[in-house]
Amino acid sequence: MDARLRERLTAIVGERNALWTPGDLRSYGYDASIERALPEMVVLPRDAAQTASIVVACREAKVPFVARGAGTGLSGGAIAERGGIVIATVHLDRILEIDERNLFAVVEPGVVNSVLCAAVAGRGLRYVPDPSSMAACTIGGNVAENSGGLHCLAYGVTANHILGIELVTPEGDVVWLGGKTRENYGYDLLGAFVGSEGTCGIATKICVRLCPLPAGSKTMLCVFDDIDGASQAVSDVISSGIVPAALEMMDKTATGAIEEFAHAGFPIDAAAILIVEADGPDDVADEITAAVRAVCERNGAREVRIARDAAEAARIWKGRKAAFGAMGRLSANYYVQDGVIPRSRLPQVLRDVEAAGARAGLRIANVFHAGDGNLHPLILFDDRISGELDGALRAGAEILEACVRNGGSITGEHGVGLEKRDCMPLQFSPDDLALMRRVRDTFDPDGLCNPGKVFPTSRRCGESSRRVDRGEVDPAGARAAGVAF
């Protein structure tokens, strides 16, 4: 790395906030995806002015830069594939304002999702998007990935809850997109920025919309002996006009693994279970659960159980949230997909998922946001066994192809990043991608802001291997850190 740039960046953030030793850099070499690459330097700014100065310095040196929150991303979005500077938002972690009357909060990007939720809960409010990693992931990362979560079925994803952003553009200017008001006039750059995976600039303040906490909620567990019945029940619930707060589905492979250690009360012999949450005061929640029960029973549910109290509901949700971790009981590694399909296509696509696993000779567990049609097939493999990783990647590509073939999307909430960039041509034509490049060029004409993400390379979908060529990070170390690949 150029010594002058290192000195300049160190002068901006101070020595304590400038990292470049191999030991320091190693922590920033991976996220929760299969991707690996070390940056040349990591800087930890404290405000927008420092961030803008860093960006200007990188731009003048023609060095790429990558913003990074907690590194919980599942698609390699915060990996410095082309080296350069990682700008970590760890010190940008203040909640600046909570306006209860106007129902918004202004936060810095490094604020952890669950910290914000806790800060507003005491005022009867909530920030709705709740990705499974909410205990660690940051609001800045959520904005970059347009994160979803368990409750986005009824309340929307991150994009629906962002009012404004103070942005350091890739040219080092500080501007506001949107603001504190619900309406803003002019081109909707905010709408394009949210979900742009850190390629269009760095958010340094984020104005989020807050909602009142529901008056109560009820959790129900619906048990099915065949997966088609469960799938059809999901489709029927959605089309009947009932909008539960959450509607999740798991298959037998998943529930078996979870129940062994989480003891959530899941029946291990059922082909599939649905977890449904209904928001509202008791009588309202009762009305919703009764409607869902009727649909489930019509589709062959053998049991519909409503959690008797908060403790039982918490156990059920703990089981759902433990699903990915539970896969360790079944295999050394798993590869998670994130495709989306029209909900009416659930039965067909779940059969396609099973067939893809069979062709690869691998088991697949299904844990997903059924209400949104957002699948999370967990392809189980052991990377110590020759060929299994390739099989997992092949099965993953086939699953994404099935999603697109059925009118869906290759990713619902994890993002494209490095991991799925070569699958973009499955869903988008060259003209479609060219339109996206115009957006990218609007914000970042020099292409230095998180380069290499989103847009495809010359590889084909499923051809990408674990990036061992950039993978200076020891896979064993990554596994020990809880990274699933």
Added chain:
Amino acid sequence: MTRRPKGIGPVPFDSSLREAVKDRLTVHPDDCAAFAIAGRVPTVVASPKSFEQAAAALQACAREGARVVIRGQGTKSAQPPAPAALDVVVDVSSVAKSIYIRADDLTAVASSSVRIADLRAALTAKERFFPCDVPFAADATVGGALAAGSNGALAARFGGLRDNILGMRVALSDGSRAFAGSHVVKSVAGFDSHKLFIGSRGTLGFIGEAVLKLAPIPPDERALVARFADPQNACAAALDVAAAPVFPYAVTLHCPRSAQRIAALTALTRPDEWLAVYRFGGLRRAVGRAVETVRQTCAQHGCSATDVLDRGGVERAWVDIAELAGGRMYPATGWCAYRIACLPSEVPSVLAAAAAAWPALEISAHPTMGVVFAHVPADVAVDAPGLWRSVGAAAGSAICTSAPPGRTDFAMPPRSYAPYALFRRLKSEFDASGTLDPGRMLGAV
């Protein structure tokens, strides 16, 4: 409507444009006058029959540097500023109409030329609705509504247009055609480029079709109508409701004069009272509980009376309520219309400032959203800078959504903090020729 040209006028590109739209050109000045945009008459009107023809027409115009306005039914073409120059109107109202509804998936694909009214009828037959109540609904097209980006009161529960458009097929001025977004309710694949076209007023490209997110028609729907002598109290009640877990579909507030325009509520209006309308939908018990909660909240804030509308009453009332938000109730020939965005808590001060400036004002608001619609008779002098000062103090922004042709005293100074440099770069990336209605976006972009 369009008729075969009697003879091509002095338009250098007529052959390529004619080829693009297969002879569907209008050049006679009398015929072109019907397509005037804010008082400006185009030299040529091109009427493509398909998305591909529309793309080719834009490309032909771009090659020649002809300034183009894309026009649907023209319901919002009076929105100022008037085009600085106008050569061609691309009249997309004849582009093939199609609606494909995936009722079970709560999505639909509609071509831009479909009228909102026809879309609604088709969706109602499938027990679905598109939860955006745009103004001029009887005549406006899907493409026009999206290009104008005017959200209605249902945004309180369902979000605005940008939250309910999943994808879009677009054509740019260089003739390129692309799809942006997705066909499913959740996707983060690539950039949400389609959101840039919502509210872009046709300055980035032509919206050929849109993928819509639908909502099921709820089993029950009701509205609570509350009367307030003091709009400040009505606003305070609305803020309390917004902070409570009752989640109304929409909340609107109307001054006595604008309330008189809601035909279905005539019997409930009083000459000195404001009307607040809370609309709810959902399962029967949830709706009943919400109505009762809001009734109590309004009573605590001094409302004088409340009434409840059933589903039929809601539907009848909403036909007019949606049009009070800068729609057909206030034609540009007789009114100047402002759309003011502010913090919800600042709505009372904006109402007071606007009423003080213009006693003849008619005003509606979406108080929980912080949006105020101020309508001033055209024969009243407009103190736009005065209004601007009031709005600016309330941390908001405002646009004039219609004004009589030729009026120039409506102008609102652009906000200094808007990212105009990015606006300009976006415009040049999407419309390199600069031919799509240049200067008509905020900041003269």
